[in-house]
Amino acid sequence: SQTIHQWPATLVQPVGSPLSLECTVEGTSNPNLYWYRQAAGRGLQLLFYSVGIGQISSEVPQNLSASRPQDRQFILSSKKLLLSDSGFYLCAWSEMGLAGLGYFGPGTRLTVT
């Protein structure tokens, strides 16, 4: 069965510090991978998606970047965090060619102080 892992679960970081959130997927090959940010009352905002290793598409200009060094690994990063980067970050995947997301990860609650 497919499983998606995210860590850390919670993170408190000072402004200007770097960020690295990791997401890994098990039980599937060559998935589409996504990073979403969830804000209260504003639903889920797609930040990045990837259809393959090294292929990253950015949806919104921001202080964040993403990388996919392996087929089932997706990393969200920042060199210098801003207060506005605080939020709940979700990783998700879907099978290639199939509409709709398969599974969401448990999420990371990021607080920038």
Add this chain to the structure above:
Amino acid sequence: AQSVSQHNHHVILSEAASLELGCNYSYGGTVNLFWYVQYPGQHLQLLLKYLSGDPLVKGIKGFEAEFIKSKFSFNLRKPSVQWSDTAEYFCAVTTFKAAGNKLTFGGGTRVLVKP
């Protein structure tokens, strides 16, 4: 670009009451539509989806949704809610032109069912 609107941000109702959550999208082409649910402390999970065929779609836990193309709507319904239906519900849409099957989500509706 497509967008999704969920007009009710918060809904409070009693057990056994009927539930209907509105969802409208803006896109003139062929769409796939989804409802996701997030129970307190749990992951987002798929409730039901419309890809093609019968516009009345049945999902898990007694939920159903009807796709009305002329109204650009995909409303979620449940005839009799339970306390365990307390959750946040998200409508989402993707199109065949959306690269990477990416979904556009609505703002979500928080539903509180009072016992």
